[in-house]
Amino acid sequence: MKLIKGEIVSNERIGNNLYKTTIFSPYITKNAVPGQFINIKCCSDNTVDPLLRRPFSIHDVEYDFKVFSIMYEVKGNGTHFLSKLNAADVIDFVGPLGNGININKIENDDFLLIGGGIGIAPLYFFAKVLLAENKNVFFAAGFKDGNFLLFDKMLERLKINYEIYSENGMHGSKGMITDFIKKRIDDFKEYDIYCCGPVEMYKALQNIFCLKNIRAKALFEEIMACGIGVCKGCVMKFKDNQNGYIYKSVCKDGPLFDLSEAVFEQ
């Protein structure tokens, strides 16, 4: 990990309040693995609003051009600041951070990636890395509405099988992606499964996988302060080996964890 000043190559609005920012950084493109993130200073020099850096997962890497991208929805001051930046502006970030997906340790040939909303962002990078290794990838994505319509084109370019559901039917089939997984789970029993999405999606998937005794990995997010494992602010509760629980830092121990070990408060 390094403290980096990187030049923005492009900052595109790709949906309603949805942006893709592409940044030049040979260091990140060389070192980042899927699931890792960067922690961006989202305010001008010598200002303190917003105070903390904001974490963004790495959404895409284009090795030939030494650029990488982040994808985000504008939710608060930090993402609002980022959305207003232009090409040639320089941003200050730390990365790559976190415990990502080590492709060298993967033996399976078949992969199911399940993304909910903006959770598709890091899984897209993972899909590209898997395809470069000649793996078979099925991408299941669920959205609220039609705001991520461009994602179909991105998946088509990858030439992989995919299924998209949206809650209001504006994008793909109408319904929840978790219902699709529940219906088709037996087809994916031998797959390695990775997910990224909101807590409600994780709870539903936990139930589905638990019944079938399937293990899956998940990428989590939390509000962070340091991003490097120092402050213990971004912890989540996980089961430990003694039928108890333990708090783990999402930034350093994660963001990749076993989904079955996560304990969600009711």
Added chain:
Amino acid sequence: MNSNDNPGISVKLGSIRLKNPIVMCSGTFSSGIEYNNFYDVSMLGAITTKSFSLKPREGNKPPRLCETSAGLLNSIGLQNEGIDFFIYEHLPFIKRERFNTILSMLGSDVNEFSDLAVKVRNIEENLIAVELNLSCPNIEKGGMSLGLIPEEVENVTATVRKILNIPVIVKLSPNIENLPEITLRAKNGGAEAVSLINTVVGMAIDINTFKPKLGNVTGGLSGPAIKPIALAKIFNLHKEKILPIIGMGGIFSWEDAIEFILAGSSAVGLGTVNFVDLQAGKKILDGIIDFMNNKNILNIGDIIGKVKAG
């Protein structure tokens, strides 16, 4: 000029001599190992470790963080792996890299402080001081609940002082009214300096769910939002001339650090800024040295408490 070659930047707090006034605040810098990736942290006056207790502590229920206007609310609850983890996992690195380390100690009562001090005695030659955390607002036993009671402050300080041969610093809370009395008790117990201020008790509420934004309901506020509170507390305590002060609370720039020194801080603590600027220690030290050069200040000690307040 390299700070290490500049004798005018060194400071003295009782028998504690720091090569410069930059001290990292407990809980914001771990033991310095992670930050050494971003600059040579052995250049710092001192690194105060996160607070270690005798046994591991799991910390508070999440969510533990909430950003507020120019501030950060936290309710970490002093999650730590216990003193043995520090001794076996952090200390070898600290020794090799020659960090100037102040160990922050946490106990729920005087007995735990005593047991902890016995363990620390075996490694004290690697430390420049210990800091007693008598001011964390996020735990039920120990922390601020001990630091509110003058007799307990004196008792805990004296107990640790008797066991250890290195200087003792007491970290104080701004959430108490009788700071001079508490500081005097710390001095009577054998403390050589105080760290001031720990976080300010605060709260934030989610208006959609009606729930507090922190799992622990209330937390400690840090960052630029508390800087004026810290300055006033330091200014008022410094006037009493009881003990030297390591001033902290919202320092984000070298200009802030100079304000703290003028208010009466013999050294300055950097906390929340470390999360935002991972090289803050180096930058703020450089800024102080440039300021001294520009103002022809030969010795930083010459401006401690020199605010012209009439």
